[in-house]
Amino acid sequence: MFQRIDKRTVAALISDKNKRMRDVPSFLKRTSDLLKEGYTFPEALFMLLPYHAEKAELWGVRIQQQFNSGSSVADILQQFSIPRHFLLLTKIAEEKGGLADTLQYISEQMRFQEDMRKKFIKLLIYPVFLIAILATVFVLFRNYFLPNMQQIAVSADSQRIASLKLAMVLLHFPDFLIGFLILSILLLFSIIHFIRKKDIADQLKIILKTPVANSFYKLNITRQFSRLLGSLLVSGVSLQHALTILEEQKLSPHLSYIASLLRERVIFGDSLSDAVNILQLFTPKFDEFIRHGEKSGYLGREMLIFSDLLNERIHSMLKICLSAIQPFFFILIAICIVAAYLSMLLPVYDLIEIL
Incomplete structure (x- = not known):
């Protein structure tokens, strides 16, 4: 061809x-x-x-x-x-059937992620533009306005005007903010790099002890596990064989490790719902949902339904987080504007009183 x-x-x-x-x-x-x-x-x-x-x-x-x-x-x-956990879905679908439906599902998830990324960029454009203008104004104030005020204070024998010192601090607020942001990003990347160097068991211990990361991790890993295991069970694979497949795959080390823990408990006689409840690695009430599927005999289908429910929850959380980003930046911009006004007006009022 x-x-x-x-x-x-x-x-x-x-x-x-x-x-x-x-x-x-x-x-x-x-x-x-x-x-x-x-x-x-x-x-x-x-x-x-x-x-x-x-x-x-x-x-x-x-x-x-x-x-x-x-x-x-x-x-x-x-x-x-294509993200690795989606590739794992295609690998299972190729072996067990349902490749067309799986590709459609992956397409929908990637489309949502792409839409969120575009919306995130769109939300940031205007606040970042305003912050850039404010930063320029602060630099101009710091280099031209404040030195003139200091010269006037010197000529008036009033070098100890407290407002000048306060103005200097306020005009460095963007510097403090940018420095804090850079340090936070560097610290975050350092922590991520530190965690990735450890084995899966230690990674899980650290993640599960971190409040915010704990909730997001459980939601995400439960969604992936429920989708993958549900797909295997619906295709006619037994529970132990399905867990073995997830354990032996190499695309997701975390899922492989968790599947090995579950398979070990299932082999020793625990039901899947009991094993999930004992490990405490998944989102709350996941074990109850599994228990209902075990009793009804439709565990695979119900796990796929639960995965869809978690998808909707994660999508809603992402939308809420995105809707909060712009107001957060506008609050920072308002603080910068107040700081600029105070740094300009306070020294002027003090000098008027002295002169």
Whole structure:
């Protein structure tokens, strides 16, 4: 289908991150639609490449090489910057069935994430623009207005005007704010790097002891685990075999470790709901939901439903967090404006009284 191209050229394409696929969520959605229409995965992929890749010919050669070498769907989709936990879904769907529905689900989740990212950037543009203007005003005040006030104070033999000292502190407020932000980011990255260097068991201990990270981690890991295990159970895999599959996969070390803990308890006779309750690694009431599925005999389907419920909860939380970002920045801007006015007016009032 594609003519032969030098391997170095293909390697250059893959190493150039700016030449990735365009609109990956739409690409996955269209692939899903073609699979439902009866196309094979390679046929759907090669049909859509010209519409989503800047250099479709090079991409086609690369993907054809992967097909020839026996690569899985997950291995091929990994080239398209798809998150690893989604790749795990495709790996399970390829083996157990339901690839079209899985690609549609991944497309919807990636579309939501992309929309949130765009909304986040859009929300930040105006506050960041205002903060940049205010920072310029503060620099001008600090370099021109305040020195003039100090000279007037010197000429009036009033060098000890307290408001001048206060104005100097207020005009350095943006510096303190930016410095605090930089230190917070550096500290956060240092903590993340420190945690990643430890093994999974120690990582879990640290995360579960951190209040905010604890809640978000449990929500996310419960959503992923419920989706993956539910997909396996619905496809007819037994519980122990499903846990073994999750334990042996390499795409998500955390899920692998948690699945090993659960499988160990299930082997020794505990039900899945009891094992989940004992480990305390998942969101509250997850064990009750599993217990209901065990009694009804529809554990797989109910875990998929629970995963969808957690998706909705996470989406709502993200929307709330995004809606709070702009007011937070506007509060900081208001504080900066008040600081600017005080730094300008207080020295003027003091000098008027003295003169």
